[in-house]
Amino acid sequence: MPLLTLPSVVGHRGAASYSPENTLASLTEAKTRGATWVEFDVKLSGDGVPVLMHDASLKRTAGLDRAAAATSWAEIATLDAGGWFAPRFAGERVPSFEQTIRHLAVLGLGANVEIKPCPGREAETAIATVRMLQRLWPAALPTPVLSSFADSALAAARDTAPELSRALLFGATGDDWAARASAVGAVGINVAARRLTPERAADIRAAGYLLSVYTVNEPEAARRLMVMGAHSIISDAPDLVIAALAR
Ligand code: G3P
Ligand code: MG
Numbered sequence: 001m002p003l004l005t006l007p008s009v010v011g012h013r014g015a016a017s018y019s020p021e022n023t024l025a026s027l028t029e030a031k032t033r034g035a036t037w038v039e040f041d042v043k044l045s046g047d048g049v050p051v052l053m054h055d056a057s058l059k060r061t062a063g064l065d066r067a068a069a070a071t072s073w074a075e076i077a078t079l080d081a082g083g084w085f086a087p088r089f090a091g092e093r094v095p096s097f098e099q100t101i102r103h104l105a106v107l108g109l110g111a112n113v114e115i116k117p118c119p120g121r122e123a124e125t126a127i128a129t130v131r132m133l134q135r136l137w138p139a140a141l142p143t144p145v146l147s148s149f150a151d152s153a154l155a156a157a158r159d160t161a162p163e164l165s166r167a168l169l170f171g172a173t174g175d176d177w178a179a180r181a182s183a184v185g186a187v188g189i190n191v192a193a194r195r196l197t198p199e200r201a202a203d204i205r206a207a208g209y210l211l212s213v214y215t216v217n218e219p220e221a222a223r224r225l226m227v228m229g230a231h232s233i234i235s236d237a238p239d240l241v242i243a244a245l246a247r
Contacts, residue, residue, distance in 0.1 A: 004143050004165040004187055004210065006232040009241045010112055011035035012215050013054065017236040020085035021061065022052035023092045024103045033239035037110035037142070039214075042097050042129050044121055049073035050097035050128050056118050060084070062094055069118040097129065101136045110142035112190075112212070112234070114169070115153045122148075123156035130161035147190050147212075154184040167212065173200055178207055188212060190234070193225055201229045219244030 014026020015033055022040050030038045041054045046069055058064040058071060062079040073096065082092025095103070097113075104111055113133070117125035130146065137144060147167040148154050154166045167188030168181045172195035181189060189204050193213040204211045214234035216222045222233045222241040235241040 004145055006145070006188070006210055006212065007035075007037045007110065008226070008232060008245055009035060009037075009238045010212070010232055010234045011038040011238040012234045012236045013040055014038055015236065015238055017217065020082040020089050020092055022054060022094070023081050023089075024095050024099065025082065025089060025092050027100070027103055027107060027109060030238055031107045031109055033237075034242045035109070035238040037112065038104075039112040039114060039147075039234050040100065041114045041116040042125070043068055043116045043118055044125050044128060045073040045076050046070050047072045048124070048128060049076075050125070050132060051076055052095050052097065052100055054116065058094075067118065069121065097132055098136060101132065101138075104141060105138040108141065111144045112167070113144055113146050115146060115148040115150065115157065117148075117150055117153055122150045122153040126153040126156040127160050130157050130164055133164060134161055145188055147188070151180055151184055154186065158185050167210070171195055173204075177204075181209065190214060193221065193230075193233075196225070196228070198228050205229045216241060223247075 011030030013021035015030040019026040019029040040052050042050050053068050062081045076094050081094045082089025115126050145165045147169050149169040166186045167190045168186040169190045171192045188210040190212040193216045210231050212232040213225050213230045216233045216235050217237045222244050233241050
């Protein structure tokens with residue numbers, strides 16, 4: 001794969017301020033609002049199908065009070081993943097990762113693919129995700145980046161698909177951030193913006209990593225973070241951040 005280049009703005013869970021997170025509608029919304037890349041969360045259904053879902057439970061976004069890990073893809077695919085957000089999105093589905101890649105190809109969007117495993121399924125989730133990227137990622141799209149809070153997921157991704165770029169996700173970075181990033185061969189560090197200090201941002205940049213920050217919906221905060229050294233801002237409202245950075 002070619003070298004990773006990140007855009008200055010990435011839509012979070014699609015464009016989660018405007019449409020139900022981690023749905024095809026949300027990816028389309030991000031594109032409509034000017035994003036060139038999106039972030040979304042991938043975990044496995046009970047029968048091992050990679051799907052877009054943030055929470056371990058299906059309850060909040062798909063209305064079924066059960067773990068995704070205990071539910072088959074066939075059942076997940078029938079759930080309403082949009083009605084909770086606004087009535088006009090009722091009938092929106094939980095997409096599989098495969099459906100998502102095909103949709104990104106149509107939209108021409110790049111992706112930060114967050115591996116969001118249920119506990120105990122870190123390696124399995126990473127392997128299923130990278131195998132699908134190897135099989136289906138369109139050559140015409142930008143090189144994607146894999147991210148995860150789970151070091152073991154990124155290690156499994158590296159072992160299965162070393163050619164795919166990786167970013168280690170943090171809430172706050174501890175003093176072992178560089179050792180952890182190096183251990184999984186990460187090229188990127190993705191940090192919670194409100195927990196990032198200017199000193200740590202400078203250290204990350206000086207060490208040669210691509211620095212992404214999440215989740216930034218305030219235009220002025222986005223501008224400050226770019227000055228602090230962020231390469232990329234992950235936002236629920238990519239249109240607002242794009243406008244702020246253009247000022
Ligand atoms: O990838 C950035 C961000 O999505 C990480 O946190 O909980 O929104 O997946 P979360
Ligand atoms: Mg995420």
